[in-house]
Amino acid sequence: MQTGGKTVFGATVGILMLETKFPRIPGDIGNATTWPFPVHYRIVEGATPDLIVRHDAREMRQAFIAEAQALVRMGCDGIVTNCGFLSILQDDxxxxxxxxxxxxxxxxxxxxxxxxxxxxxxxxxxxxxDSLTPDHLKGAGVPLDTPIMGTDGGRCFSQAILSDRAEIDFDACRLDLLDAARVLTSAHDTIGAIVLECTNMVPYARDIRVATGLPVYSIYTLVTWFQAALSPRRFPAELDDPR
Structure with missing residues (x-):
């Protein structure tokens, strides 16, 4: 006997997307090949990277809620977003x-x-x-004295994403992330792990790990953990004596 109650089955995670046109390579949350499991997407119209990061995402609270509700009606059992700054809407x-x-x-x-x-x-x-405020940190449960480094002053990454450019030099972006990681770890010698706030940083996580020697966490590690609970793996019964 199987139980219904929703329209679409087999994809438990729904992803709220900002409205963008910049290219998304494998590893990026918005590239569906990133995920080893199916996901659903919904775009929040008008939610541009500049608006959500540099302004107040709470102004679009109802639009995010409406699209998230649509994902739940579709069949999603859990919701994630494609911007770390949306921690400010976590409680809502x-x-x-x-x-x-x-x-x-x-x-x-x-x-x-x-x-x-x-x-x-x-x-x-x-x-x-500069845009990551105490309200964003509190929404995610992050201590306010956490060491933070931005890619704002780099060659390409912040400017290309926040300006929503149709073309991006991903090699230059990689160098921006490596530079920022080195500055962060040099300025704070007690850092034992790094979290990537931006969901577009995932393609560079391994490079950062190699360069710093530190564990690197991202939206990829969060969503794979999140999905593993929504759809736990079924293991075959062991019939033979394991000895």
């Missing part, structure tokens, strides 16, 4: 939807901190340090 979304919500990769910071040896702490790389 989870109150309105009735399903688990993970609005930002920053939500991993408290958990990761619990895994680190005494004296070590989590550092954050963000697309816009």
């Amino acid at each position: 979304l989870k109150a309105a939807l009735g399903v688990p919500v993970a609005s930002s990769s920053l939500m991993q910071v408290p958990m990761i901190a619990q895994t680190l040896p005494p004296g070590q702490r989590v550092g954050v790389l963000t697309i816009s340090k």
Whole structure:
């Protein structure tokens, strides 16, 4: 006997997307090949990167809730977003939807901190340090004294994403992320792990890991963890004696 109650089955995670035109390579949350499981997408019209990062996303609270509700009606059992700055809507979304919500990769910071040896702490790389306010950090449960470094002053990454350019030099973006990671770890020698705030940073996570030697967490690590609980893997019964 199977139970229904929704329209679409097999994709438990719904992703709220900003309205953009910039290219999204594998690893990016908006490239469907990134995920080892099916996902649903909904675009929040008018929610541009500049508006959400550099202004106040709370002005579009109802638009995000409406699109998230559409994902739930479609069949999603949990909702995530494609911008770390949407942590500022975490409480609004989870109150309105009735399903688990993970609005930002920053939500991993408290958990990761619990895994680190005494004296070590989590550092954050963000697309816009000046725009990441205490309200954003509080929405994700991030301590306000967390070391943060932005890619704002780099060659390409922040400017291309926030300006929503139709063409992006991804090699230059990679160098921006590596530079920011090195500055972050040089300025704070107690950092034991890095969290990537921006969902467009995932393609460079491995490069950052190699360059710094530190564990690197991102929206990819958050969503794969999130999905694993919404759709737990079924293991075959072991009939033979394991000895």
